Amino acid sequence: MKKSVFFSALTVAGLAATASAAATLDDVKARGTLNCGVATGVPGFAAPNASGEWEGFDVAVCRAVATAVLGDPMAVEFVPTTGKTRFTALASGEIDVLARNTTWTFSRDVDLKFTFIGVNYYDGQGFMVPKELGVSSAKELDGATVCIQTGTTTELNLADFFRVNNLSYEPVPIETNSEAQQQYLAGACDVYTTDASGLAATRSTFENAADHVILPEIISKEPLGPLVRHGDDEWGDVVRWSFYAMVAAEEYGVTSANVGEMSATAGDNPEVNRLLGTEGNLGEMLGLDADFAKKIIENVGNYGEVFAANIGESTPIGLARGLNAQYTEGGLIYAPPFR
């Protein structure tokens, strides 16, 4: 008797589990909001502004997806995640997409069962030191006390870098960016290491930003990109092409200012026509409106606009496009064709 009850419980559980793995796109539409995992506060990438609205370069990806699926860039529920909690949040279904400066690595893609939908920022791990330390190269960091955020690829890169160069160091593991900042500014650690973009963002918030230098060595490849769970390819496609719509728009010169005009009638460039939905049925294939890309560009902007507004050279963060320029301008940003 006990056994049969146990097996029937197994069956019930099995059925329940199968039912729960439904299409994310339908879930999001039914819910009316997109649950988007972001960082707990990295200026320029994801941080609430003075009026409490999230904004930043990563946040723009969330807004783009929400615009594509729900037609409203504000229909996003932001879930702040730490380096430690982000993967669990995504795997458990608490968030639909994770847009939190997350490095695309083999084991995260394959072993952790996630799908990276592209790269929105090509980054690399760097070091920031106070100028008074008199260090001009990472090779001079022997014996340094280094603040690192735990649960990131950063600590593995760091261990490798110091091992390969036969230098010693003392790691100080930190849970969040703000704690790292506190320890670094008080001089409890000599060096702060994370992605170079994150360093620039953190430095922009310092009182005396000019007293700190980012060392020239970039010790790792950090392609940062949004990611979704394995196993729901339709949803992965929606996120992927919402992002690439912004990239393609910049390539073809479609901006939030001229998108209304360009999408009013079909123009000469068939690629632009297909992107904006005046030709073909690309939106429909994704299960979205034909003009999903138009709405994204209208409400969020193209890749270049988002970059300039959040982290570009005119902002306090002051990052140059560098690797993140369009491929036509010597960068690595490249959207597959919309056809």
Next chain:
Amino acid sequence: MATTVSEPPKAGFRLSMLIYDTRYRSMTIQVVALIGFLILIGFLVSNTIQNLNELGKDVSFDFLEEPAGYDINQTLLDYNNQHSHLRAAVIGLLNTLLVAFLGCITATIIGVIVGVARLSNNWLVARLMTIYVEMFRNVPVLLWIVFAMAILIETLPSPRDFKSGEATMSLFGSTAFANQGIFIPRLMATPYAWLLLLVFLVCVAAVIYIRKRALKVQANTGRLPKTGLISLVTLVVPVCVVFLGLSALSRSNTQVMIAAGLDQPVTAAVAAEELGSFDLCYPSGSASSLAARQFLEAAEIKYRRQDYFSKDAARRNFIRGRCDVLVVDQSSASATLAALSEEMRDGTKLTVLADDFSEGNAVRVEYPRITETGIPRFEGGTVLRNSLLALWLALSLYTAAFIAEIVRAGILAISAGQTEAASALGLRPKRIMSLVVLPQALRVIIPPLISQYLNLTKNSSLAIAVGYMDLTGTLMGITLNQTGKELETLMIGMLIYLLISLSISAGMNWYNNRVKLVER
């Protein structure tokens, strides 16, 4: 003599009796409850397995054998980033146990003092203790931990200040209170120095025996023999003699250095020039490495020390080419040289340098000092990192507030007549407390004290807030993140915490059985 036994009427067993017969009903309820419980467990387990399968993840513990890849700052065992995740977890576990152990001891000491002082007749002392207890009891422990860390970081000077002369070392130049931690001197010992420790322990045992015998004499004759001088002599003389003997041996024990990358037996000065870099393999706590350091400094040879956990670790890293110069006994130098040459992977040439120096005294003290070149940091000595200090301090002060209340309750449970009787015998207040009241209060104090120890141990898992790498930070933190094995790591972690708590309980229960009132 015959007795008549009236047998109860034999009735057949009917199913309805399971509910209506009070003899069976309680059992029926229990069986039903058990089945319900098993169904619940079965549901949870199968649901988990099903969902993991669906995500394409399987439950496996193989990841424990893979290299961890990350470094840990405070390691009580030899560890580097090439060791396994399992080893990293053990390092974390030891850190957890360390802070729990230190915390329980200090919390008990502070708690007992505060608890007794709260009952003091001195109005000011009693009120101050009340304020302490209320303040710590009513604020979450996480805030205290973060607060303690912030104070340590913000108020203490950084190593840079020590270099620039803005801050100086305390306690006769031996200790540095910096915002990276407290750097204290450490003992450097020769391989035979454990003899010294053994002799010391034997002497302590002897002193305890002398004291006990004196008390016996007092009980028999009423006269307490003087033991002060003889105790002192027993404690000091044998240790001194053994120390002098061992030091005489170690001073005549000549040390030489084996250098990699040279084939001529040149002097250290020439070697440093030819090699360009002179990385001294520096096993922690070894007197010979301190001797080598002093020799190199006296000869004004520029060197860099590479600290390793043990002589074995230093030797391993020498073979891998991570440090260039290994210190060995002269007597075994040629044998070691031959063994090392065989093990060197790429056939690097090895040679014994021409200089030699004495190993020095059996036990010596190494003081921390600020480095002169490169990034300012403290070298030598040992460090109590501020993450450990903040956690230890906050956990002990927080738990001590609860223990103080337990102690106060225990003391109040002893009737005032006991105190009065003791004072009538002419005992002084201190002795009344330590000989009459506290021993009786212990049996009220111990049981709730156990749960405070358990609380402290479990609260130590908040360590990651200050970057202390305990079990939660290593196994359930970085390992979880790098391998993505949430279920496995959390299960192991929970099991370990359970085991720690159960062993603390078992130990304290045993102690409780010893001190509780023996009834006839």
